[in-house]
Amino acid sequence: MSDSHELSRRDFIKVTTGIVGGLIGTIIGLPSIFYLIDPALQEGGKEAWIPIGKFEDMQVGIPYPFSFTRVQVNGWERTASSFGGYAIRKSDSPDELLILNSRCTHLACTVNWSDEAKAYLCPCHDAKFGMEGEVLDGPPPRALDIYEEHRIAEDGTIEIFFKEA
Amino acid sequence: MWKTVYNWLDERIGLNDLYTNILDRPEPKTSWWNTLGSASMFLFIFQGLTGIFLTVYYTPSPDHAYDSINYIMEGVAFGWLIRGIHHWGATLMVILVFIHMLRVFYTASFKYPRELTWLIGIGLFLTTLGMGFTGYLLPWNQKSFWATTVGTQIAGTVPFLGEFILKALRGGPDLSALTLQRFFSAHIWIIPAILAALIGIHLFLIIKHGESHWPQKED
Numbered sequence: 001m002s003d004s005h006e007l008s009r010r011d012f013i014k015v016t017t018g019i020v021g022g023l024i025g026t027i028i029g030l031p032s033i034f035y036l037i038d039p040a041l042q043e044g045g046k047e048a049w050i051p052i053g054k055f056e057d058m059q060v061g062i063p064y065p066f067s068f069t070r071v072q073v074n075g076w077e078r079t080a081s082s083f084g085g086y087a088i089r090k091s092d093s094p095d096e097l098l099i100l101n102s103r104c105t106h107l108a109c110t111v112n113w114s115d116e117a118k119a120y121l122c123p124c125h126d127a128k129f130g131m132e133g134e135v136l137d138g139p140p141p142r143a144l145d146i147y148e149e150h151r152i153a154e155d156g157t158i159e160i161f162f163k164e165a
Numbered sequence: 166m167w168k169t170v171y172n173w174l175d176e177r178i179g180l181n182d183l184y185t186n187i188l189d190r191p192e193p194k195t196s197w198w199n200t201l202g203s204a205s206m207f208l209f210i211f212q213g214l215t216g217i218f219l220t221v222y223y224t225p226s227p228d229h230a231y232d233s234i235n236y237i238m239e240g241v242a243f244g245w246l247i248r249g250i251h252h253w254g255a256t257l258m259v260i261l262v263f264i265h266m267l268r269v270f271y272t273a274s275f276k277y278p279r280e281l282t283w284l285i286g287i288g289l290f291l292t293t294l295g296m297g298f299t300g301y302l303l304p305w306n307q308k309s310f311w312a313t314t315v316g317t318q319i320a321g322t323v324p325f326l327g328e329f330i331l332k333a334l335r336g337g338p339d340l341s342a343l344t345l346q347r348f349f350s351a352h353i354w355i356i357p358a359i360l361a362a363l364i365g366i367h368l369f370l371i372i373k374h375g376e377s378h379w380p381q382k383e384d
């Protein structure tokens with residue numbers, strides 16, 4: 001380049017091109033990133049009390065299965081997702097119900113109670129959980145999750161507290 | 166550090182040569198009208214980028230196309246911006262390509278040895294129009310539905326082959342899910358691939374021959 005300290009015509013063009021290009025890149029580039037990750041930034045989290053069955057129908061020592069679906073609006077579509085679990089009655093007090101989530105703690109398949117095995121079995125990688133959710137066998141890192149909060153309605157229906165992810 | 170990386174690459178790909186031959190090549194004294202080809206290419210790249218982003222949410226199905234566009238406009242952060250650029254950029258590209266063609270015509274730059282550049286250019290103009298035609302249907306609203314009905318019906322008036330052309334364009338005798346799907350495929354894969362290849366040849370020829378000088382009084 002030239003020895004003088006003045007900006008040559010060519011350097012001026014280069015610098016201007018760089019600046020204008022950079023500006024356009026940022027003005028379009030930054031919004032594009034938000035555009036792409038937008039669904040990850042949306043807040044879901046609707047809360048609800050979900051009825052799972054009558055307390056009188058739950059028998060001590062036999063896991064009581066329940067399931068429910070929640071409809072969520074994803075983009076331009078309503079998607080129904082299923083959830084489920086087992087209520088384990090221990091005594092005459094509804095407070096002592098243990099309500100397990102049937103979502104496997106390994107990689108989220110759904111476990112099923114097997115009467116013969118006296119365990120919840122996972123079809124995906126052969127996990128085995130005991131009646132109260134403890135891990136008996138297989139890869140899961142921890143016991144089955146529990147629905148922490150539940151209440152009993154006047155007519156004896158058990159309702160669990162559910163918060164969407 | 167960067168110097169070493171740069172030199173290593175330069176020795177193998179010849180970055181410096183590429184730079185001087187492509188971006189720093191000698192030009193005759195020309196005018197701002199000579200920037201329109203580059204402007205067209207810039208728009209093509211922008212259409213490509215924003216188009217790719219649009220496919221992240223757009224669904225080419227009669228059940229969902231309209232709703233998914235609505236969602237882009239109202240539900241997604243900056244969706245209006247991405248679609249806006251793509252929408253207005255499409256119109257601007259057709260205009261720019263056409264003015265570029267006019268300038269090449271008025272400066273008589275299509276003559277020897279640039280006839281092939283001109284012919285490829287005609288292909289570029291037609292494919293650019295094809296992008297507009299196929300893209301217009303994608304929102305699947307009343308306007309696009311009837312515009313495509315009319316457009317394909319016109320193609321159907323070709324003597325003898327008309328009915329075949331109409332069915333090939335629509336994927337059947339009427340506008341349907343098949344029409345939307347094949348227009349989508351043409352719009353995002355087939356025509357852009359042709360367009361990109363043509364631009365490549367066009368640029369190669371321009372760099373090979375250099376820009377034509379502007380016609381003088383004696384010419």
Ligand code: HEM
Pocket residue numbers: 198199200201202203204205206207209262263265266269274275279282283284285286287288289290293364367371375376377378
């Ligand atoms: C997608 C569309 C197009 C792109 C991206 C494009 C790109 C370019 C570029 C970058 C140049 C060099 C700079 C300039 O002279 O403006 C150029 C030159 C040229 N273009 Fe295009 N072009 C397109 C469409 C067309 C069309 C429709 C025609 C004519 C039918 C055409 C014919 C030519 C010719 C003959 C030249 C050489 C001009 C000269 O040497 O002075 N191009 N084009």
Ligand code: FES
Pocket residue numbers: 104105106107108109122123124125126127138139140
């Ligand atoms: S998901 Fe249940 S064992 Fe892997």
